[in-house]
Amino acid sequence: MTVGAGKFGLLAAAGVGGFDDEGAWHAINSYVCTSNTASVSMTSAGSEAPWSDYQDLVLIMVGRGTNNGTPTVETTFNTGVDTQSYQWETLHGNGTSVSAVPEASVDHWLAGHIIGADHNADYFSTAVSYMTGINDTSAHTQILTKDGFNSEESSGDNTVEYRYSNWDNSSVVTEFTMNPDGNFLAGSRFDLYGIKGE
Amino acid sequence: MASTFEFITKTVLGSDASVIDFSSVTQAYEHLQVRIHGKSSYGGLSDDARISFNRSTTLGTWDQQYIYGMYSTDGVGELFSAYGQVWMSRLAGNSGTSVYQRGTIVVTIHDYANTSKRASLQWYGGNVSGDNNNQGKQISWGAASWSETTAISEIRIQSGSSGLRDGTSVAIYGMKSS
Numbered sequence: 001m002t003v004g005a006g007k008f009g010l011l012a013a014a015g016v017g018g019f020d021d022e023g024a025w026h027a028i029n030s031y032v033c034t035s036n037t038a039s040v041s042m043t044s045a046g047s048e049a050p051w052s053d054y055q056d057l058v059l060i061m062v063g064r065g066t067n068n069g070t071p072t073v074e075t076t077f078n079t080g081v082d083t084q085s086y087q088w089e090t091l092h093g094n095g096t097s098v099s100a101v102p103e104a105s106v107d108h109w110l111a112g113h114i115i116g117a118d119h120n121a122d123y124f125s126t127a128v129s130y131m132t133g134i135n136d137t138s139a140h141t142q143i144l145t146k147d148g149f150n151s152e153e154s155s156g157d158n159t160v161e162y163r164y165s166n167w168d169n170s171s172v173v174t175e176f177t178m179n180p181d182g183n184f185l186a187g188s189r190f191d192l193y194g195i196k197g198e
Numbered sequence: 199m200a201s202t203f204e205f206i207t208k209t210v211l212g213s214d215a216s217v218i219d220f221s222s223v224t225q226a227y228e229h230l231q232v233r234i235h236g237k238s239s240y241g242g243l244s245d246d247a248r249i250s251f252n253r254s255t256t257l258g259t260w261d262q263q264y265i266y267g268m269y270s271t272d273g274v275g276e277l278f279s280a281y282g283q284v285w286m287s288r289l290a291g292n293s294g295t296s297v298y299q300r301g302t303i304v305v306t307i308h309d310y311a312n313t314s315k316r317a318s319l320q321w322y323g324g325n326v327s328g329d330n331n332n333q334g335k336q337i338s339w340g341a342a343s344w345s346e347t348t349a350i351s352e353i354r355i356q357s358g359s360s361g362l363r364d365g366t367s368v369a370i371y372g373m374k375s376s
Contacts, residue, residue: 023201024371055369056233089326089335091267100267102335104328132302133235138365142235142302144322164324164337170298195233196205197369 003031003042003190026054029192036066037184041177042192051174055197057131059176061147062189063114064124067182070157071116073127074108075178077141077167083107088165094156109165111178112147116157117185124188125149134173141167200374206230208369214239217356218368219253225311225349227372232305234289234323236366238357241293243333244325246358247303248283251317251350255282264340268332284342287323289357289366294329300365301325310350317344 028047031040042059044051051057065071076082086109090101112127127147133139148160178190204227209218223230238245250260258279265274277285289301303323309315324337355368 023203024205025201025203087326087328087335089267089269089324089337091265091272091337091339098265098272100270100272102269102330104330130302130304132233133300133367136235136367138298139235139300140296140298142300142324142326144302144304144324146322162322162337162339164302164326166299166326168296168298168328195371197208197367198205 003029003040003046024196026194027191028194031190033184033186033188035186037188039177039179040184040190041175042190044174047192049194051194052135052172053196054194055133055135056195057134058193058195059111059129059131060191061112061127062124063112063127063180064185064188065114065180065182066117066185068116068118070113070159071181072113073111073178073180075111075176076108077169077173077176078171079175079177080107082169085168086165087168088163090161090163093160095158109143109167110145110163112145113159113161114180115149115151119151119155119157120153123149123151131173137170137172140170141173143167202374204372206370206372208367210367211362211364213364214361216361217354218362218366220353220370223351223353224372228309228375229373230307230310231371231373232307232353233369233371234303234305234355235300236368237290237300237363238292238360239363240291240357240360242291243293243295243327243329244288244291244301244336245360247286247289247301248356248358249286249305250283250354251344252348252352253354254346257282259345260284260342262340262342264338266336266338269330269335271332283356284319285358286321286340287338288325288336290325290327291333292363295327299327307350313347313349316347317350318342
């Protein structure tokens with residue numbers, strides 16, 4: 001599923017309301033899964049303002065999966081143009097222990113974990129990812145992600161994580177695709193914001 | 199509805215510099231956010247970033263707590279009244295790493311114009327490269343308090359062991375309340 005700007009984007013492009021250009025934090029894309037969905041993509045062209053207008057992007061994901069456990073949401077930039085080019089470091093806590101977990105040279109970053117289908121109904125995880133320097137071709141792109149959930153049950157699946165990822169690529173970011181383990185459950189939500197750098 | 203998160207200023211280094219200073223910081227907001235995207239001149243994989251206010255370097259004015267992950271090691275720490283700046287997450291170093299490598303830190307400075315409160319801030323950030331060791335993969339999150347109640351009018355960003363490399367950028371935003 002590729003998310004477009006819809007009527008608001010068209011209105012904004014035409015200069016007819018729909019997009020408030022005040023301040024430095026702009027809501028530029030949003031999508032709610034109306035059915036179980038295999039993947040969700042967002043693009044610069046499909047947003048209410050082009051990503052070239054911004055220094056950083058902020059993604060808020062409220063998700064639940066159709067697989068059990070703690071499905072991960074593997075995410076790639078620019079239609080997965082690179083392989084083995086993502087690195088990250090994670091601080092992971094599950095209520096009883098904390099651990100530092102490195103990862104090297106993989107083909108995705110993680111936009112977060114989502115609650116699996118075997119957990120109490122109607123609980124969704126939350127994750128916030130800052131994608132920094134998306135238009136800076138003199139530097140790699142970094143992603144700072146905080147995610148976690150607790151589904152009112154005693155389970156080692158309840159987690160909180162802080163992760164810093166590096167994409168070893170200095171290209172301008174124009175697209176990202178989120179692929180969960182299984183599908184996103186209907187009702188999962190994705191909101192994208194742009195942070196101005198001037 | 200009026201905007202509540204506004205861009206104030208940004209510095210991008212065109213050449214190496216010892217520090218990045220912001221002077222005459224506006225007092226028109228309730229909170230500030232500083233977004234750092236940078237690289238140190240230090241001849242290693244990474245170097246800690248530091249922040250201080252009002253050009254003060256007085257030792258013993260900052261207390262801070264932090265939690266960190268360095269490759270496969272996790273831990274917590276406290277720096278109590280020992281330093282003249284806050285030690286934050288790491289910037290990219292200048293040796294053994296890609297010229298494109300950067301460390302990123304987001305700092306929030308709370309109620310910074312209030313002269314009846316001691317200043318406080320929290321940050322999170324890191325520097326992660328393909329180097330599989332403590333210097334190549336580091337993240338941290340922490341908070342700090344400054345013993346001064348002076349309004350914050352100047353902000354200094356620097357690296358711990360050397361200067362800042364060209365291309366380092368620091369942007370400041372203001373947050374308003376209702």
